[in-house]
Amino acid sequence: MFEQLHTERGARAAATKVLAVLEAFGAYDGVVSLVELVRQIGLPRSTTHRMVGFLRSAGLVDMVDGRFFLTSRVAELSAAVPTEVPCGMREVLLPVLTDLYEATHEAVHLTVRCGDVARVAERVHGRRSAGLVSQFSGALPLHCTAAGKILLAGSEASRSGSLRLEAHTPVTITSGRRLAEELANVRRYCVAFDRGEWSSAITGVATPV
Structure with missing residues (x-):
């Protein structure tokens, strides 16, 4: 039971961090550097980088010239x-x-x-x-x-x-x-x-x- 609660809390915490990263893109018109993300959401650099990695693997974020941007997949989801x-x-x-x-x-x-x-x-x-x-x-x-x-x-x-x-x-x-x-x-x-x-x-x- 304790392990289940621990896992659920960890999942909720990770989801909260991922959402914080997504929301931070709004402050920079959808294009932002890792340094700007860290400054905006206040998480450690390593944690922020890991959350961005989750979003990239999901196809929601991509990177060009060291800056991250929201992909068209986000627009497709918003269309729903x-x-x-x-x-x-x-x-x-x-x-x-x-x-x-x-x-x-x-x-x-x-x-x-x-x-x-x-x-x-x-x-x-x-x-x-x-x-x-x-x-x-x-x-x-x-x-x-x-x-x-x-x-x-x-x-x-x-x-x-x-x-x-x-x-x-x-x-x-x-x-x-x-x-x-x-x-x-x-x-x-x-x-x-x-x-x-x-x-x-x-x-x-x-x-x-």
């Missing part, structure tokens, strides 16, 4: 969290989405920002675009989707410099300077475009609501 729009807001926006669909007969999405990704909170579509549902069911990158660019441009501090500008197609914006120019145009004209940047088979247009 239900995204809800308050009922009152949904009642106001759903007729607008429906009218837009009736006018265009294209899939219409209401998208919200969840950290460094975007997620579809509501959608209206017909049979022709039913195949898009699965593609838009998870986390969407901010830098190469129309809705993502709108959300980035509308943030008081877009922090686009901290995003990993991963190339999804040959025309994906992977330069911080180009993205900044793109977001400046989005703010100026209140419209954003995705011209095959996330998927070569998909184009999109977005505007804030």
Whole structure:
């Protein structure tokens, strides 16, 4: 019995330390050195390094040039969290989405920002675009989707410099300077475009609501 309690306490303590390391990434926009982690969470360097090792083995953290960063696996896990729009807001926006669909007969999405990704909170579509549902069911990158660019441009501090500008197609914006120019145009004209940047088979247009 004593050994079982000792094991359970040890497991809880280890889990608490791993969670502390994960939370510390938030203070550094998802990219952090081992020294910064030690300073942030107050654990010994050896313990912190071991906890980071657990996260790396789980595919949640990786390292480049001596700095650790959260992987897309974290975004995939966050996509499992239900995204809800308050009922009152949904009642106001759903007729607008429906009218837009009736006018265009294209899939219409209401998208919200969840950290460094975007997620579809509501959608209206017909049979022709039913195949898009699965593609838009998870986390969407901010830098190469129309809705993502709108959300980035509308943030008081877009922090686009901290995003990993991963190339999804040959025309994906992977330069911080180009993205900044793109977001400046989005703010100026209140419209954003995705011209095959996330998927070569998909184009999109977005505007804030």
